[in-house]
Amino acid sequence: MQHIPWFERIRDAVDGLVRSSPSRFAILIFTALILLFTLLFSLPIASAEGIVTSLHDAVFTAVSVICVTGLSTVNMATHWSPFGNALVYIGVNIGGIGVLTLASIMGMVISRRLGLRAKLMAASDSNPSRLHVGPVNEGQAVRLGEVGNLLVTVAISALVIEGVIAALLFPRMLIDGVPVGEALWDSLYYSAMAFTNTGFSPNPEGLDAFANDYWFLGALMIGVFLGSLGFPVIYAFARGWRKPRRWSVHVKITLVTTIILMFAGMLLYIILEFDNPKTFGGLGAGDTMFQSLFMSVMTRSGGFATINMDELHGSSLLVSGMLMFIGGGSASTAGGIKVTTLAVLFLAAFAEARGRESMEAFGRRIPRDILRLSVSVVLWGATTVAVSSIVILQISKAPLDMVLFDVISAFATCGLSTGLAQELPPEGVYVLAATMFMGRVGTVTLAAALAASQSRQLFKRPEERPIVG
Structure with a gap:
């Protein structure tokens, strides 16, 4: 019997898992990263005081960083050492870009080409429905043959957008008297947290020092907005921003729904918080509009805030919860159920109300x-x-x-x-x-990962309609 080296056995096992269930492979990758970062955050070198961080704090921080959430059980600005802060910066970029996309980019750099399996992995990351039903034929997101270009776009867009946001923030911090070295690090840190929609702050007081700095807050909004659109949308802009008629339905739905939600949220915050002295009650009309717009953008997954959330009215907390639950665009650094999911549900409701069998948007039928x-x-x-x-x-x-x-x-x-x-x-x-x-x-x-297997039903049972509504 021929002896097979251990590394080849591991490679074959990974290949088999990727082919049989990309979703389980994705979960394993995320889990492995979380375990690795939990270990690293637990090290004494990662804390500012040189002590071992408790297990639940290390686990929570690792999950929050890799999942680009932005919640914390410790003060992120004071608890971690420079090594710990570097882990946070690296982790959010890995989690924001997407583990499978990053793996495919690395494979492309190493091999100078993409194989079919790598393309399938990256396509699944750019269009989650492929994880659910396998490769699909729709043109709503990114076609399989375009995955190589998409990966280049992902890598370049992440670097360029974070670099531009950092370039906008850096001189502003220098004007405010922040030392050069600290300003450079903080600008890079903030730009990464904005684009990845994480929301961590390197300052102990958060955004209090910049609460009225509209240049600074505007740069953060731009980063969060671009990160929440999704890489397929950014890819469409890169290919043909001058020809919006050629944009796919996915791109158009994402943009329209995002803009509607952004300004609807702003209007609701103006109406609900104009009389709240703890938030926007003492501000002028222009300041109220800007702060409400900032709040609307950040509740969509950004995570930055210039006010304390517990000081909002109960109605505003509910609106914030609804906006957070919706989230940003598919295959983006944002979370939530995604704006396209909400749009499809409304399109279905409109089609049902008008007595039409199919959903339509921008002259296209949605299956x-x-x-x-x-x-x-x-x-x-x-x-x-x-x-x-x-x-x-x-x-x-x-x-x-x-x-x-x-x-x-x-x-x-x-x-x-x-x-x-x-x-x-x-x-x-x-x-x-x-x-x-x-x-x-x-x-x-x-849910797909937990399913033991996917089976096709080769027969149809008799149809009967239950009473709904």
Whole structure:
């Protein structure tokens, strides 16, 4: 019998897992990264005081970093050493770009070409429906033959956007009197946290020092907005920004829905918070509009805040929870159920109200299996939030609105918090970490991974219609 080297056996096992279940492979990669970063964050060299960070804090930080959430159980600006902060910076970029996409980029750099398996992996990362049903033929996202160009776009766009945001922030910090070295690091840190939609701050007081600096806040908004659009949208801009008529339905739906939600959120915050002296009540009209727009953008997954979330009215907390639950664009650094999922549900409702069999948008018909996938995403997302909220309510005995806000923020990998995360006991911290993991990996991906096998039904049962509504 021929002896097979151990590394070839490992490679064959990985190849078999990737072919049989890309979703399980994705979960394994995320889990392995979280375990690795948990170990690194636990090291004395990672903490500013040179002590071992407790296990639940290390686990929570690792999950929050790799899942680009932005929630924390420790003060991220003071607890970690330069080594720990470097881990945070590297981790959010890995998690933001996407593990499978990053793996494919590395493979392309090493081999100078992409094989079919690598293309399938990257295509699954750029269009989550491929993880659910395998390779698809739709042109809504990125075709398989374009994956190589997409990966180049991902790598370049991440570097360029973060570099431009850092270039906008750096001189502003110098003007404010921040030392050159600190300004350089903080600008790079903030730019990464903006583009990856994470929301960590290197300053102990958060954004308090820049709460009225609209240049600084505007640069953060640009980074968050671009990161939340998704790499397929950025790729479409790179190919033909002058020809919007040729953009795919996915790009058009993402842009339209994102802009509608952004300004609708701004309007709601203006209406609900104009009389709140703790937030926007003491501001002028222009300042209120800008701060409301900033809040609307950040609740979509950005995670930065110029006010304390627990000082919002209950109605504003509910609006924030709804915006966080929706999140950003598919295959983006943002979380949530995604804007395209919401758009498909509304398109289905409009089609039903008008008595049409198919959903249509921008002169194209959307297949019904996308509707089933959208319903699955919303249902599993709502179930995750509900179960996590019940468990944390039982553990913490905290008010419902505070618990629901932080749980939705964890699921949608947003990072805004009422302060509940830092007050939870270790068992509550683990529950919230699991919620972040579910939100980032994707509920549909997780459900597909848990399925033992996919089988095709070769027969149809008799049809009968239950009464709905």
